[in-house]
Amino acid sequence: NAGVTQTPKFQVLKTGQSMTLQCAQDMNHNSMYWYRQDPGMGLRLIYYSASEGTTDKGEVPNGYNVSRLNKREFSLRLESAAPSQTSVYFCASSDGRPNTEAFFGQGTRLTVV
């Protein structure tokens, strides 16, 4: 059972470079999310998508863009990476109903130098 798959698992970027983090889920979930986790800060929501074709900003969207390509895939793009974007990024999905569990990918550890 794949669940939520994120790629890559690790990445080092130079300041100013761009990259796209990929996320795919095979649970037919409507809602998908991108979080970042920094020490002492918990998980902070970057963007989310309640359904295919829709996206909305979360708590910390600046410097990021997203694309809900289809129901399965939700990508996160850093157009011009900055050291402040060094973090662990988690993608998650849920069926979008209240009281239902969100499932997480294994995370992407990104370092911007």
Place this chain on the structure above:
Amino acid sequence: RKEVEQDPGPFNVPEGATVAFNCTYSNSASQSFFWYRQDCRKEPKLLMSVYSSGNEDGRFTAQLNRASQYISLLIRDSKLSDSATYLCVVNGRVEYGNKLVFGAGTILRVKS
């Protein structure tokens, strides 16, 4: 004020101890409440949902107090394997999807 606040700990307890964590949330319209567990450098995983009437799952008991806007997690007979970070999770705005807001987490260390 953060939407979800937790004591970061760490809580250092001996095996067999009972330990309790609290979490407060600011959005009175929140409908869904959860405790997630996160092991070091791994993804969060659901520990249990929290229901209005309170609920229990083995050694774990979760309570919700809507009037005071807090939820709690009680762990009885702590095991070494309970060592982890416990994340309080509340849904934020409900009008557009089930957006989950996470607390910063409470670290539990169970020692022999």
